[in-house]
Amino acid sequence: MKVRTLIVDDERLARVALTALLRKRHDVVIVDEASSVQAAIDGIRLHRPDVVLLDIELRDGTGFDVFDRIEWQPHVIFTTAYGHHAVRAFEVDAVDYLVKPIRPMALDRALSRVKERGSLQMSPLRVKQGLDMLFIRPADIRFLRAVRDYSELHLTTGAPRLVSESLGHLERRLPPGFERIHRSFIANTRHLEAMVRDNGGWSVRLLGVNEVLPVSRRAVSDLRKLLGMPFA
Numbered sequence: 001m002k003v004r005t006l007i008v009d010d011e012r013l014a015r016v017a018l019t020a021l022l023r024k025r026h027d028v029v030i031v032d033e034a035s036s037v038q039a040a041i042d043g044i045r046l047h048r049p050d051v052v053l054l055d056i057e058l059r060d061g062t063g064f065d066v067f068d069r070i071e072w073q074p075h076v077i078f079t080t081a082y083g084h085h086a087v088r089a090f091e092v093d094a095v096d097y098l099v100k101p102i103r104p105m106a107l108d109r110a111l112s113r114v115k116e117r118g119s120l121q122m123s124p125l126r127v128k129q130g131l132d133m134l135f136i137r138p139a140d141i142r143f144l145r146a147v148r149d150y151s152e153l154h155l156t157t158g159a160p161r162l163v164s165e166s167l168g169h170l171e172r173r174l175p176p177g178f179e180r181i182h183r184s185f186i187a188n189t190r191h192l193e194a195m196v197r198d199n200g201g202w203s204v205r206l207l208g209v210n211e212v213l214p215v216s217r218r219a220v221s222d223l224r225k226l227l228g229m230p231f232a
Contacts, residue, residue: 002029003114006047008040008066009033009055009079014100018053018079021107028111037061041069048072051095051114056080073125073173075117077110093124093135125173127153128164136161138175142191142206143213146184156208181223182216189226 005028009015015033022028031047034040037060044052044066052074054063063078076093081100095117096110124135136153145152146167153161163170171178171186181187181204191206195215202220203212215223 002027003051003111004029004031004047004049006031006040006043006049006052006074007033008035008043008052008058008063010035010057010059011055014055014079018102018107021102021104024104025108025111035059037065037069040066044070044072044074049074051075051077051111053077053079057082075114077107077114093126125170127161127170129161130164134161134163138178138188139190141178141188142209143188144170144178144186154209179219179222179226181219182214185213187213189223192223192227195220195223195227 005022007015007018007022007030009018012035015035019030019033022030031049032043034043035058037058040052040054040058040063043049052066054066054076056063056078057080058065063076063080067076075095077095078097079100079102080097095113096106098106098110125138125141127134127136136155140156142154142156144167145154147162149166151163151165151167151170153163155161167184167186171180174186177189178186179189187204187206191208193205193207196203196205196212198212198214201217202215202223204215204223205212
């Protein structure tokens with residue numbers, strides 16, 4: 001599988017140089033380029049790339065502005081002419097921090113780290129809990145429940161986490177594999193075990209979860225397809 005990559009830099013020659021390096025790799029496909037904060041945000045929302053090569057000093061802001069405003073969370077490799085942003089870059093869980101001019105071996109190592117992290121199911125999801133920031137792997141989430149303006153994350157290990165973000169906001173940031181089964185629930189479809197009749201409607205059972213979760217009428221057909229169930 002090719003690593004779908006977005007290049008973000010406000011200098012054309014820098015984009016050309018990165019493009020030349022990436023085209024030497026058989027395992028990378030460049031989905032787009034961007035030269036500003038807003039163009040980067042638009043490109044990420046449109047293409048949902050696996051990795052973004054993200055310059056820090058852009059004409060209309062910084063790479064951190066991009067990182068703070070995107071819902072989809074790709075792997076991020078910061079590329080910059082300056083070394084003094086490194087601490088903040090790793091605080092936001094960047095894969096790597098490369099200083100220009102980008103050396104081929106450094107870029108290769110960064111892309112190898114992307115592969116070591118695996119799919120975006122394994123890449124941490126940043127969620128707010130009060131004034132704190134938590135990093136939770138989507139693969140560790142069994143389901144999410146809306147609790148007023150907050151969300152309760154039920155994990156494969158440990159107690160549920162109540163986070164300071166709405167279910168709708170988290171839904172836009174979750175990777176493929178999560179299904180909005182009800183206005184108050186999102187399920188990780190990798191944990192789906194069965195659908196059951198429940199008072200004329202449907203519910204789902206998830207592996208490792210004692211309670212059954214309600215399913216809205218419009219989510220029934222999608223879930224039955226996932227489970228390979230015939231239609232009545």
